[in-house]
Amino acid sequence: MKHLPFPLRLAAGIAVTTAERVRELPKHLTELPVTVASQVLQASMRVQQHVTELAIKGDDALSTLRPVEERPSWATFDEEVEPAPGDPAPNGRRESAAFDDPWVAEERALAEDHTDGEFDSPGAPTSAPGGLTDYDDLTLPQLRARLRRLSLSQLEELLAYEREHANRPSFTGMLTRRIGNVRATLDENDAEDLTER
Structure with missing residues (x-):
């Protein structure tokens, strides 16, 4: 049997794939809102991760410009409690x-x-x-x-x-x-x- 020309075989493959997709279209339409929502959430999480990474890099860069306080003025610690008399x-x-x-x-x-x-x-x-x-x-x-x-x-x-x-x-x-x-x-x-x- 002689093979059909490649362009003809390619066109037949595209037609079959299109027919399969059209038959599955109602199923995909019901799943479409969930898929879109999930992709939007993934994209927003990626953006948040990138923003956070940039903020951390910014903190690192700015920390080299100004020294960190050894003890912030607002900090109090339990260990600073005075010992009881007699201790x-x-x-x-x-x-x-x-x-x-x-x-x-x-x-x-x-x-x-x-x-x-x-x-x-x-x-x-x-x-x-x-x-x-x-x-x-x-x-x-x-x-x-x-x-x-x-x-x-x-x-x-x-x-x-x-x-x-x-x-x-x-x-x-x-x-x-x-x-x-x-x-x-x-x-x-x-x-x-x-x-x-």
């Missing part, structure tokens, strides 16, 4: 240890927000474990706010009392960790005193 004077190593302790910021905030005796009921007995009145009624955050003011012996007294009475795991765990931290601080301070001599 040991902070030194470089203890200050860095304070940032390692996740409870420090919370303890400071709670201690500042709540005054001594705020949660005590009137007429409560003055003798209590560790010197804390209504210890049994304190919540975990309320106790945590008071822990910094307690000595090692008061903390040990509280832990013994907690184990003998309610034996709440969250309370015993927190008291045990606090006692360990106080002992480590005392050992470190003793070691520093020996090296200074």
Whole structure:
């Protein structure tokens, strides 16, 4: 069989493709609004990405022209809170240890927000474990706010009392960790005193 000329075959292919497209036209017309909307959204997202990239490049370029403030005048930080009276004077190593302790910021905030005796009921007995009145009624955050003011012996007294009475795991765990931290601080301070001599 002899092949038909190429232009004729090409014209037949175009005619068949056109007929197929005409048959699929109703289906494509129903999909057309969704397709157009999706293409518009994609284009707008690309434009937003390009604008953002340009803004970042502009920020980088402008940052070389003016120095960045070490500390903006409007910024305040929780770490700037003054230590409570009776706390040991902070030194470089203890200050860095304070940032390692996740409870420090919370303890400071709670201690500042709540005054001594705020949660005590009137007429409560003055003798209590560790010197804390209504210890049994304190919540975990309320106790945590008071822990910094307690000595090692008061903390040990509280832990013994907690184990003998309610034996709440969250309370015993927190008291045990606090006692360990106080002992480590005392050992470190003793070691520093020996090296200074």
